[in-house]
Amino acid sequence: MEQLLGLLLDYAFEKKASDIHISHQSHQEELEILFRTDEGFLALKQDIFDLRVFEVIKFISGMDLCAPHKPQSGSFRIHSDKREYTCRFAYLSNHDLQTGVIRLLNAARDLKIEELSSNSKAIAYLQQMTMQEHGLIISAGPTGSGKTTTLHAILHDMALRKDRKIVSLEDPIEIRDSNYIQMEINEAQGFTYEKGIEELMRHDPDVIFIGECRSAFSAKMAVRAALTGHLVFTTLHSGTVEEAIRRMLEFGVDPKDLSTILQAVFAQRLYKSKKGHEKDLGKECVYERWKREDIENYFKSGDTSQRPDSLFEEIEFASASGWIEAPKFV
Structure with missing residues (x-):
């Protein structure tokens, strides 16, 4: 079954799919398998996979096989004849439905900041972050917007200089990089x-990457680490820069502390590059970018009239510049 799973991942890779959706309803005989691509969902007609695939993936993902109706998530690595894959798997089940989603995580490679966007101002903005010595930097956006890819490109650039110790804490590790220390969450073994975060601080880091601020605890620990002289990067599930700031405050972070240590916040979306333009990158990140002075003005007066271009304006600019396909929605 693992060999067949490898073939399934090969097919998904060839179709440039980001996710594989597998589902089965009690009244159906066959599994439904869908691939999420840039063009939408692609259905796979097959008669090879059956319900056993759920148990196999749950097993290799380190899930609890004795809790069939418990929502679970995990990660796994698997070799096919063509390549190695690192994947995340999320599973749900009830009395008449089983469903799981395999996320194909980015293959490890040297990531370059200049490959992220055709916008030279956005590239300069991201490159400036590699020179920061302390404070908090937040990348915001929905799932699949490229937040982790952007931050790993920044961390990779910093790590190559070998003048600061970098430690990341991720769930799971999406992009493996041997140039800095990466720690992976494993809640089944008690590593939450x-x-x-407690263990990470014992490694005497200069630069910290907390994969996602998903709770009041992680948000406050990120701020605390920044207040003690570390440079901290993290991500938030929020739509815009202003929403990301409000989200941190909703987590109970002290506004004075946040205004003191927040060095930069950017929100992003990921689009397909427009074919034929001179710097066709395949995928294009579009960024709403706030610098330190924008953050200071926001906290002093709450006035956004002098703010940088909004995310919507940046997307319109990228489309008008011929860098991305005209977006259907933001």
């Missing part, structure tokens, strides 16, 4: 974000 709370425990991980």
Whole structure:
């Protein structure tokens, strides 16, 4: 079954799919398998996979096989005849439905900041972050917007200089990089974000990457680390820069502390590059970018009239510049 799973991942890779959706309803005989691509969902007609695939993936993902109706998530690595894959798997089940989603994580490679966007101002903005010595930097956006890819490109650039110790805490590790220390959450073994942050601080880091601020605890620990002289990067699930700031405050972070240590916040979306333009990158990140002075003005007066271009304006600019296909929605 693992060999067949490898073939399935090969097919998904060839179709440039980001996710594989597998589902089965009690009244159906066959599994439904869908691939999420840039063009939408692609259905796979097959008669090879059956319900056993759920148990195999749950097993290799380190899930609890004795809790069939418990929502679970995990990660796994698997070799096919063509390549190695690192994947995340999320599973749900009830009395008449089983469903799981395999996320194909980015293959490890040297990531370059200049490959992220055709916008030279956005590239200069991201490159400036590699020179920061302390404070908090937040990348915001929905799932699949490229947040982790952007931050790993920044961390990779910093790590190559070998002048600062970098430690990341991720769930799971999406992009493997041997140039800095990466720690992976494993809640089944008791290694939670709370425990991980404690362990991370014992490694005497200069630069910290907390994969996602998903709780009041992780948000406050990120701020605390920045207040003690570390440079901290993290991500938030929020739509815009202003929403990301409000989200941190909703987590109970002290506004004075946040205004003191927040160095930069950017929100992003990921689009397909427009074919034929001179710098066709395949995928294009579009960024709403706030610098330190924008953050200071926001906290002093709450006035956004002098703010940088909004995310919507940046997307319109990228489309008008011929860098991305005209977006259907933001």
